[in-house]
Amino acid sequence: MNFDFTEEQTMIKDSVSRFVRDEYDFDTRRKIVESDEGISREFWSMFAELGWLSVPFAEEYGGFGGTVDDIAAVMEELGKGIVVEPYASTVVVFGGLLAASDNAALKAEVIPGIIDGSCMGSLASTEAQSRYEMSDVATTATAADGGFNINGEKTVVANGGTADKFIVTARHSGEQFDRAGISLFLIDASAPGVEVKSYKMMDGQSAATVTFKDVMVPAGQLLNTAGEGMDLIDQVMPQILMGLSAEALGIMATLNTATVEYSKVRQQFDTPISSFQVLQHRMVDTFMACEQTKSMLYRGLCQAGEDDSAALLKTVHALKATVARYGKLIGEEAIQIHGGIGMTDELNIGHYVKRLMMINVSFGDGDYHQKKFNQLSYSA
Amino acid sequence: MDIKFSAEDLAFRDEVRDFFTQEYDSSITAKLSSAAGTDYKEGIVAWQKKLHAKGWVAPGWPKEYGGTDWSATQKFIFETERGLAGIPDVVPFGLKMVAPVIYTFGNEEQKARFLPRILESDDWWCQGYSEPGAGSDLAALNTTADYAGDNYIVNGRKIWTTFAQYADWIFCLVRTSKGMRKQQGISFLLIDMNTPGITVKPIVTIDGKHSLNEVLFEDVAVPTENLIGEQDKGWTYAKALLAHERTGMAEVADSTRMLDSLKQRASVEVNGGKAMIDDPIFQMRLSDIEMELMALEYTELRVFASMAAGGMPGPESSLLKIKGTEISQAIHELQLQLASFYGGALPENLNADELGHDFAFEARGKYMYGRAATIYGGSNEVQRNVIAKAVLGL
Numbered sequence: 001m002n003f004d005f006t007e008e009q010t011m012i013k014d015s016v017s018r019f020v021r022d023e024y025d026f027d028t029r030r031k032i033v034e035s036d037e038g039i040s041r042e043f044w045s046m047f048a049e050l051g052w053l054s055v056p057f058a059e060e061y062g063g064f065g066g067t068v069d070d071i072a073a074v075m076e077e078l079g080k081g082i083v084v085e086p087y088a089s090t091v092v093v094f095g096g097l098l099a100a101s102d103n104a105a106l107k108a109e110v111i112p113g114i115i116d117g118s119c120m121g122s123l124a125s126t127e128a129q130s131r132y133e134m135s136d137v138a139t140t141a142t143a144a145d146g147g148f149n150i151n152g153e154k155t156v157v158a159n160g161g162t163a164d165k166f167i168v169t170a171r172h173s174g175e176q177f178d179r180a181g182i183s184l185f186l187i188d189a190s191a192p193g194v195e196v197k198s199y200k201m202m203d204g205q206s207a208a209t210v211t212f213k214d215v216m217v218p219a220g221q222l223l224n225t226a227g228e229g230m231d232l233i234d235q236v237m238p239q240i241l242m243g244l245s246a247e248a249l250g251i252m253a254t255l256n257t258a259t260v261e262y263s264k265v266r267q268q269f270d271t272p273i274s275s276f277q278v279l280q281h282r283m284v285d286t287f288m289a290c291e292q293t294k295s296m297l298y299r300g301l302c303q304a305g306e307d308d309s310a311a312l313l314k315t316v317h318a319l320k321a322t323v324a325r326y327g328k329l330i331g332e333e334a335i336q337i338h339g340g341i342g343m344t345d346e347l348n349i350g351h352y353v354k355r356l357m358m359i360n361v362s363f364g365d366g367d368y369h370q371k372k373f374n375q376l377s378y379s380a
Numbered sequence: 381m382d383i384k385f386s387a388e389d390l391a392f393r394d395e396v397r398d399f400f401t402q403e404y405d406s407s408i409t410a411k412l413s414s415a416a417g418t419d420y421k422e423g424i425v426a427w428q429k430k431l432h433a434k435g436w437v438a439p440g441w442p443k444e445y446g447g448t449d450w451s452a453t454q455k456f457i458f459e460t461e462r463g464l465a466g467i468p469d470v471v472p473f474g475l476k477m478v479a480p481v482i483y484t485f486g487n488e489e490q491k492a493r494f495l496p497r498i499l500e501s502d503d504w505w506c507q508g509y510s511e512p513g514a515g516s517d518l519a520a521l522n523t524t525a526d527y528a529g530d531n532y533i534v535n536g537r538k539i540w541t542t543f544a545q546y547a548d549w550i551f552c553l554v555r556t557s558k559g560m561r562k563q564q565g566i567s568f569l570l571i572d573m574n575t576p577g578i579t580v581k582p583i584v585t586i587d588g589k590h591s592l593n594e595v596l597f598e599d600v601a602v603p604t605e606n607l608i609g610e611q612d613k614g615w616t617y618a619k620a621l622l623a624h625e626r627t628g629m630a631e632v633a634d635s636t637r638m639l640d641s642l643k644q645r646a647s648v649e650v651n652g653g654k655a656m657i658d659d660p661i662f663q664m665r666l667s668d669i670e671m672e673l674m675a676l677e678y679t680e681l682r683v684f685a686s687m688a689a690g691g692m693p694g695p696e697s698s699l700l701k702i703k704g705t706e707i708s709q710a711i712h713e714l715q716l717q718l719a720s721f722y723g724g725a726l727p728e729n730l731n732a733d734e735l736g737h738d739f740a741f742e743a744r745g746k747y748m749y750g751r752a753a754t755i756y757g758g759s760n761e762v763q764r765n766v767i768a769k770a771v772l773g774l
Contacts, residue, residue, distance in 0.1 A: 001383050001453070001685050069381055260772050280768035281761070287772060288699050295678035296671075301381045302678075318671040370671075374663040377670065378643070 020081030048117030072246035079250025094121030141170035160208025161198025289326035324366025463633025474505035508552035568614035630704035
């Protein structure tokens, strides 16, 4: 039994931790968020040089050959600095799907660019009506000239404005809600017929509406067998959910520490407010919430290393539901215990809370995942 | 990151499973199910004697006094298998509470006199800590023991004393000196329950049963040789014991088994012809508990892994106690919700077959008595104080 990160994992975790501590203070982040592009290309190049962008990719493509443990280690530390550069959307989601793809030619073409920092990517799957159901896809792919003709609109595509390439879910057979008949296409942001409209999100990151109008895509751009795109998404989803949950864990721990420290220095009624038992017990509850979330993440990481995908799936649904519940508790308590100052845009607390809120609604909120958990656990 | 056990540990697990399957027979189960009747004492003593015959009754003790010399992993496996099998823990007062104090702080005569009889389950011990005016604030106790030559003369009242009605011995915290900090001047005394001047009065709890008592001391003469360690140092010994008591209070395996049986029951119980387990709201209540328990299982494993690596159980054991008891209470609550109004019926003039819901009596009893879990062993509020101070530095 072992709950420690390996030496290699500890090295990369420490390297992200040092970056957040030394280079990514809250003022630096604020300036990046307020810049035109909303991210720092300079830092992105640094991430490439430090090897962080290579984590999930096989060594044959120049990757680090990492596991979900490595991804979690990086994401937890990025969470502590609420880093806005699109690591999750490019490396964990877009990169994770590519890494799991069986299209060797496509992988050889695209992955080296991710690793060297020249290619950012994003999964374009959500539509105006789809909410959390990945298989609710109205975007169409019709066979044409040995390839496919893509038409449709994707909304709130994470970091869509800075993405060079998209992985797009499009339906080429079946009805709107069918699981089968959805294909995954790699499409250039600059391809004819692709239009990207970017906007800011509450967590300092950006998203975009991406429209596809008669976009011609050769069959070689398919990530896996046509019509079986959902299989690939299902395969990668535990890793995506654990990565985002690790980011949330880093945020939750940071909020708890900040709140405890603040309570020790804030004086009211001639005494630090940390001396009040009602606040102490609430901070103990947020401490326990963070520990329980960490345990659930570790449960997932341990099970990912075993060959029991049914157990893992139950755990990742439970994990995302736990992140939702305890993230809300910790965020709201952090604001409450900080009092008036916690309400200000100037203080970092609210910004950590807003990132937690966006993680909650990414790839299914707490209720969505608890319902999935219930179906797996209690249905005959 | 992994939770793999070694081949030796897996072989040990099989040995434990086999032993439990073969030795924990239905006659013991039948006796124990009449909790707090005289059968209960017979049943649990019979089981503890079987454990002792195997050499497994005191895994926590050092080898030289009759312990097992198991690794931390083996102890963990043993506890987990016990909980999953639905076998009750040994009665803790002798084996897990007073014995560690005796072998750590007692003298050679005391070790030789008391430890073998505890191992054999020949003496039944109870705990004389709480008093009417000293609950969570235990150090406020004022049962007095006045030094009088060969004896201490003990006067006072102890309360909430579990199974005092069976007890041969009671270990007590008593005040031997006054006029200093209230934690000072307390001594740790072993008292024979047959000594003149001791009266045991039953306290019936809200589950309608009798396991708690009040124990009155009127000029009870206790030989000074029954003092543990030094006079006025008892608080130190008791504190060491309390930390001991808190570990292993997560009871994950027990809760896992209770939750499984709750799920099975929910697939039988119906409302409007539909099984309760198919009701979406009931499912949400179930998974609220199940998810928390899944996390707690790994919190316990994390604490255990750090202990196995040589660390000491620290304040995080308070977390295990708080979450473990909250979860077991939540399971009891849902069980009683499932029992509905059938659970209100009392068993005196009715048997479970007539009622048509054979789990309903038990659901009521467990819910009512289960309220105690967040009160005893250091109330959950006190545990939160411990974390606030020791972990968060508040």
